[in-house]
Amino acid sequence: MITLEGLTKRYGDTCAVDSLDLTVSPGRVTGFLGPNGAGKSTTMRMILGLDAPTEGTALVDGRPYADWPAPLAKVGALLDAKALHPRRSARNHLIAMARSNGLPVSRVDEVLSVVGLDSVTGKRAGEFSLGMGQRLGIAGALLGDPEVLMFDEPVNGLDPDGVRWVRGLMRSLAAEGRTVFVSSHLMSEMQLTADQLVVIGRGRLIADAPVADVIARSSRTTVAVRVPDRAHLAVLRDRLIAEAERVESADDRLIVTGVPAERVGDLAHELGVRLHELQTQRASLEEAYMELTADSVQYGVAVAS
Amino acid sequence: MSTAVVTLGTGLSDAVRSEWTKLWSVRSSWLNLAAALVLTALLGLQFGFNLAYTNTHLEPGQVAQTQAVGEFGASVIMIVQVVIAAFALLTVTSEYATGSIRSTLQWTPVRRNVVLAKAIVLAPVLFVYGLVLAGVSAVVGGLAAGSWADWTASALVVDLLSVAFYATTAGLFAAGIAWVVRSTAGTLTVAFLLLLVVPLMLSQSSIRALVWIAAVLPGGAGQNYLTGTTDPLSPTVSALLLVVWAGAGLMVGTRVLTKRDA
Numbered sequence: 355m356i357t358l359e360g361l362t363k364r365y366g367d368t369c370a371v372d373s374l375d376l377t378v379s380p381g382r383v384t385g386f387l388g389p390n391g392a393g394k395s396t397t398m399r400m401i402l403g404l405d406a407p408t409e410g411t412a413l414v415d416g417r418p419y420a421d422w423p424a425p426l427a428k429v430g431a432l433l434d435a436k437a438l439h440p441r442r443s444a445r446n447h448l449i450a451m452a453r454s455n456g457l458p459v460s461r462v463d464e465v466l467s468v469v470g471l472d473s474v475t476g477k478r479a480g481e482f483s484l485g486m487g488q489r490l491g492i493a494g495a496l497l498g499d500p501e502v503l504m505f506d507e508p509v510n511g512l513d514p515d516g517v518r519w520v521r522g523l524m525r526s527l528a529a530e531g532r533t534v535f536v537s538s539h540l541m542s543e544m545q546l547t548a549d550q551l552v553v554i555g556r557g558r559l560i561a562d563a564p565v566a567d568v569i570a571r572s573s574r575t576t577v578a579v580r581v582p583d584r585a586h587l588a589v590l591r592d593r594l595i596a597e598a599e600r601v602e603s604a605d606d607r608l609i610v611t612g613v614p615a616e617r618v619g620d621l622a623h624e625l626g627v628r629l630h631e632l633q634t635q636r637a638s639l640e641e642a643y644m645e646l647t648a649d650s651v652q653y654g655v656a657v658a659s
Numbered sequence: 660m661s662t663a664v665v666t667l668g669t670g671l672s673d674a675v676r677s678e679w680t681k682l683w684s685v686r687s688s689w690l691n692l693a694a695a696l697v698l699t700a701l702l703g704l705q706f707g708f709n710l711a712y713t714n715t716h717l718e719p720g721q722v723a724q725t726q727a728v729g730e731f732g733a734s735v736i737m738i739v740q741v742v743i744a745a746f747a748l749l750t751v752t753s754e755y756a757t758g759s760i761r762s763t764l765q766w767t768p769v770r771r772n773v774v775l776a777k778a779i780v781l782a783p784v785l786f787v788y789g790l791v792l793a794g795v796s797a798v799v800g801g802l803a804a805g806s807w808a809d810w811t812a813s814a815l816v817v818d819l820l821s822v823a824f825y826a827t828t829a830g831l832f833a834a835g836i837a838w839v840v841r842s843t844a845g846t847l848t849v850a851f852l853l854l855l856v857v858p859l860m861l862s863q864s865s866i867r868a869l870v871w872i873a874a875v876l877p878g879g880a881g882q883n884y885l886t887g888t889t890d891p892l893s894p895t896v897s898a899l900l901l902v903v904w905a906g907a908g909l910m911v912g913t914r915v916l917t918k919r920d921a
Contacts, residue, residue, distance in 0.1 A: 399920075449684075
């Protein structure tokens with residue numbers, strides 16, 4: 355579990371992360387989203403103690419990362435796949451990593467085989483392609499068999515096969531009860547991978563909610579009803595206006611925002627309105643996300659869960 | 660804070676093992692050793708031949724003198740020390756150049772342990788490095804000097820150990836300032852100036868204050884210690900100064916590293 359309390363990072367006048375309160379829970383994949391410069395990487399770096407917070411705390415299972423005796427056995431992280439000596443072999447890189455935390459060197463070959471790099475272990479890390487480097491970084495994150503995993507843009511540079519593999523890996527790590535915290539700018543990927551969504555903008559928390567809720571709450575998620583009878587249409591519309599955020603009518607159709615299809619159906623039944631069609635048009639996560647972050651940029655309003 | 664104290668011990672020994680692995684798993688370390696060996700042999704040869712030449716081409720009134728072979732080591736190390744300093748400082752600056760410092764600090768988040776671990780790995784390596792280079796220059800220089808070489812074993816041992824001690828302190832000092840400067844070129848420049856250039860320039864001065872400054876700088880202290888100079892400071896004080904420089908460099912390095920975002 356990762357706990358952030360009032361986490362703040364200021365560089366001069368710029369506030370990269372602004373009193374962030376957040377709990378990332380085990381057993382699920384938490385997607386970490388936000389526009390470029392929103393403070394995602396800075397937040398992750400503060401969790402690992404690479405950057406010192408200006409204010410607030412970042413704790414992993416109740417303690418700062420640096421206070422754990424073998425931190426790699428607590429948190430496995432891939433923040434920057436290029437943070438290695440390019441002329442050291444992949445295997446030696448991981449051996450140095452294992453020794454730094456007293457982990458058995460036998461783990462090195464295990465994780466190299468898990469990420470599918472067993473045939474290139476002697477190759478210099480600097481000669482790796484972007485995707486291979488990413489796999490090596492993931493191998494490093496898995497090395498200590500940690501309870502908490504953090505990945506910054508893990509599917510960068512991976513081919514479709516690799517992307518699917520990472521997705522499966524995240525899901526299975528979470529299913530094993532681990533905490534999985536992953537940032538990405540690929541919404542379609544997050545929609546498939548994440549259970550929980552944390553959205554930040556300008557260093558502030560915009561949303562922290564299950565993916566399904568974020569999508570459902572989006573104004574882009576609408577319910578369309580088709581009512582053949584014009585009089586019935588007017589009755590239903592007047593009734594819905596009281597409950598919905600917005601009701602648009604076009605011909606024999608109503609497009610309702612903010613009321614679930616079940617409720618629309620029940621109301622129609624109550625009012626004796628005959629329906630020809632009742633359909634939910636779900637927003638994509640991307641649409642929901644764009645809407646959330648656009649709001650934050652315009653008004654800086656926090657829409658908490 | 661009792662837990663922090665407990666973890667410090669195990670964390671440090673693991674970090675030392677990691678640094679040892681890192682040091683020997685890049686080719687630049689081995690290339691540095693090879694380059695220093697070649698340079699040392701060539702310089703030893705030159706100093707040896709030079710002694711033989713001087714003794715056979717004496718000016719009127721001059722007397723031919725034999726030289727303890729260990730002294731070739733002292734002469735050679737004052738030049739080769741820059742290569743040794745590079746060996747030590749590269750363990751730090753290469754991490755900044757490649758970005759691997761972020762991995763290192765992620766693996767060993769107690770930053771004092773990172774500086775300590777590198778120093779603990781470097782100290783014995785630098786000592787042996789200095790010992791080997793001093794030995795090579797003594798043997799090559801002695802053979803080149805021929806009959807003018809004095810092979811007294813006891814003096815040789817003292818000279819070899821002295822050079823090894825100097826290589827250790829100078830290297831650790833370079834590693835310490837590397838944490839502050841971070842870039843290879845910058846650190847090498849600072850090391851070059853403080854270990855060689857500035858002491859060399861000032862020690863020739865007729866102004867007493869400048870001679871003192873030269874004697875206090877690491878390179879000057881090393882020169883005076885290795886040549887057994889007693890003016891202005893005794894060899895023992897010079898040796899102590901070297902330890903102080905190495906310790907101070909590492910302390911400042913630790914202080915800077917613990918305060919800085921990676």
